[in-house]
Amino acid sequence: MVIPKPSVTHVAGAFLACLCLQLQPSITDARPTGEIGKDWGDPAGLACVNCHSQENPGLYSEWNNSQHGQNGVNCYDCHKAEETDKDAFKHHGKNIAVLVTPKDCARCHEQEVKEFDRSHHSKAGDILASADNVLGQVLGGPAAVTVGCEQCHGSKIEVDDKGKLVGGWPNTGIGRLNPDGSKGACTACHARHSFSKAQARQPEACGKCHLGPDHPQLEVYNESKHGIIFRAKVDEMNLKSEKWVAGIDYSAAPTCATCHMSAAPDEPKTHDVGERLSWNLRAKISSKKHMVRLDDGVHEYDVVDGQPLPKVGEKPEDAKANGGTVTEVLTWEDRRGKMLNVCKACHSPSYAVGHYKNLDEFVALYNNKFAKPISAIMGELATNGQTTKTAFDDKIEWIWWEIWHHEGRRARTGA
Numbered sequence: 001m002v003i004p005k006p007s008v009t010h011v012a013g014a015f016l017a018c019l020c021l022q023l024q025p026s027i028t029d030a031r032p033t034g035e036i037g038k039d040w041g042d043p044a045g046l047a048c049v050n051c052h053s054q055e056n057p058g059l060y061s062e063w064n065n066s067q068h069g070q071n072g073v074n075c076y077d078c079h080k081a082e083e084t085d086k087d088a089f090k091h092h093g094k095n096i097a098v099l100v101t102p103k104d105c106a107r108c109h110e111q112e113v114k115e116f117d118r119s120h121h122s123k124a125g126d127i128l129a130s131a132d133n134v135l136g137q138v139l140g141g142p143a144a145v146t147v148g149c150e151q152c153h154g155s156k157i158e159v160d161d162k163g164k165l166v167g168g169w170p171n172t173g174i175g176r177l178n179p180d181g182s183k184g185a186c187t188a189c190h191a192r193h194s195f196s197k198a199q200a201r202q203p204e205a206c207g208k209c210h211l212g213p214d215h216p217q218l219e220v221y222n223e224s225k226h227g228i229i230f231r232a233k234v235d236e237m238n239l240k241s242e243k244w245v246a247g248i249d250y251s252a253a254p255t256c257a258t259c260h261m262s263a264a265p266d267e268p269k270t271h272d273v274g275e276r277l278s279w280n281l282r283a284k285i286s287s288k289k290h291m292v293r294l295d296d297g298v299h300e301y302d303v304v305d306g307q308p309l310p311k312v313g314e315k316p317e318d319a320k321a322n323g324g325t326v327t328e329v330l331t332w333e334d335r336r337g338k339m340l341n342v343c344k345a346c347h348s349p350s351y352a353v354g355h356y357k358n359l360d361e362f363v364a365l366y367n368n369k370f371a372k373p374i375s376a377i378m379g380e381l382a383t384n385g386q387t388t389k390t391a392f393d394d395k396i397e398w399i400w401w402e403i404w405h406h407e408g409r410r411a412r413t414g415a
Contacts, residue, residue, distance in 0.1 A: 039107055044094060045074030063193040078104060086179040089163030098165055099157065100192075103182040113186075115271035117298040122183045124175025125154035134391045135401075152209035154185065174209070198239035203227065206256040213406040215282070220414050221256065229253040247345030259342050267341035272300075278336035279363060280304075281412040284404045285371040286363045288332040292316070294324030305332055362415040366408060374400055 052075060053060040063069045068078075081088035081097040088095045102122075106113035116122055127133045128150070136149045146155070154173025160166045168176075174188040188209075189200040199205060207218030221227045230237070233252035241249040246264045260276060263269040280289050280302070288305035301320035303309055310316040310326045330338075336356065343352035378400055381387045387394045392401070 040074070040077040041072040042074065042076050042080070044080075045076035047092065048075035048079075059193050066194040066196065068193075068195060073108075085163075087157075087159045087163050087165065097163070098169075099178060100187075101178040101180055101182045102184045102186055103178070103180050105186050109186075112271045114297060116184060116186075117182075118293065118300045119272040120274040121174045121188075124152070125156070125173060125177045125183060126175065127153050128156060128177075139392060154183075154188075197244070201237075201239050201244065201255055201257045201262070203230065203255050210256070214409055216410050216413055217256070226254050230255060246342060251346060254342075254346070259339065262342075264342040264345040266344070267338055274302075275330070276335055276339040276342070278332040278339070279359070279412075281363070282409060284375060284408075285367055286412060289335075290332055291328075291330040291335060292321070292326055293328040293330075294321060295327050296322075296324055299324055359415050363412055366412055370408065371404060374403060 049060070053064075063075075068074075076094065076096070078100045079096045079098070081095045083095050085095070085097055087097045087099055089097070102113045102116060128145075129137065133145075133149060136145050140148060150168070150171060150173055152173055154176030155168035155171040156177040157165060157169055157171070157179055158167030159179050172185045172187045172191075174185065175183055176185045176188075177183060178185075187195075189205050190196065191199060191205075203218060203221055207221075209215070210217035211219060222231075230253040236250065236252040237255075238244065238250040243249060244262055246254065246258050246262065248265060260273050261270055275291070278288055280287055289302040290305065290309055291300055292303055292310060293300040299320075299322055301318070303318075309329060309331075310318075310321075312326050312329060314326050315321070315323065316326065340349070340352050340356075343355075378387070378396070381396070382389075387397065392398060
């Protein structure tokens with residue numbers, strides 16, 4: 001395929017047309033904040049566009065055909081940096097940064113970034129160097145961590161005094177630790193440089209990380225009725241729709257995004273991907289969970305059902321609260337209600353509630369037959385000195401890990 005190389009005149013003309021034309025309502029919906037010519041559309045970006053169309057025609061083509069390209073959001077709008085930024089460097093007389101972080105995206109996508117910041121996704125990088133990552137970091141080693149953990153969880157980006165990225169790059173992990181203090185990478189789901197909503201709504205966008213024995217969501221989805229119908233009717237999914245409301249803009253089948261993030265007639269869209277989850281299915285012992293949100297707008301944490309739940313206006317002593325004041329409490333029933341709001345776009349309430357009854361009963365079976373008895377056995381072995389304090393040096397620890405971390409998660413997710 002031959003990609004045309006537009007002239008400076010062609011690029012400038014298209015760009016100026018975008019500056020002059022009034023935005024259509026659908027584009028306004030896609031850009032919740034910002035003004036053309038002020039927050040994007042910097043004329044300095046014309047030089048970037050012209051150069052990269054010659055030097056990186058594939059990159060240019062992806063951008064040019066995207067919503068960004070078609071509406072005047074250019075290279076410099078996203079990559080420009082302040083001189084004081086840790087990763088800033090001079091490039092043809094302009095301060096730019098290779099990394100585009102959620103903080104940069106928030107200049108136009110403020111609400112989406114706010115929701116993402118408080119979500120479990122943004123915290124995925126916190127697993128690095130924690131007790132949860134002993135198997136990867138201690139037993140696996142740096143190379144295994146780089147390709148086996150950080151590609152999904154995110155890396156810590158290291159920068160030298162000249163703004164050059166010297167560690168942790170390239171990486172688009174969902175919880176990447178960025179030099180500007182932000183967490184995450186929007187490109188984990190919205191791959192550069194098209195940043196397509198349609199692509200992010202595909203099951204495979206989530207399946208890059210949510211697959212395998214310890215988080216087999218993609219395999220479970222593909223074998224489910226939802227996945228089967230999606231493949232059969234993918235041409236009816238209207239994936240490029242601006243609002244993409246289940247039951248209105250499409251009805252063929254749901255994807256991961258439909259249930260966990262996207263809008264339904266009675267449920268607004270969100271980038272807080274855990275908001276509609278009522279169970280923790282990844283822990284050794286599963287529990288229902290409540291959500292507590294704090295007054296800074298970017299912090300929230302889960303409280304296991306049965307534990308004391310703070311009230312709105314209180315300052316919880318829990319370290320997870322960071323000294324903040326509670327502004328909202330979503331019980332596990334509230335969270336399930338949000339998911340059921342999505343379900344009822346296509347299913348009757350009794351059908352959806354019946355599914356949850358089956359799930360609840362199966363999780364109870366797993367907890368009572370496997371998780372709780374084995375956890376008690378492991379605790380007793382440790383107390384009696386029959387296992388060491390070093391992780392994974394006793395065979396029974398590997399057996400238990402396979403039961404809860406692999407087979408147990410697969411069973412619970414499948415239910």
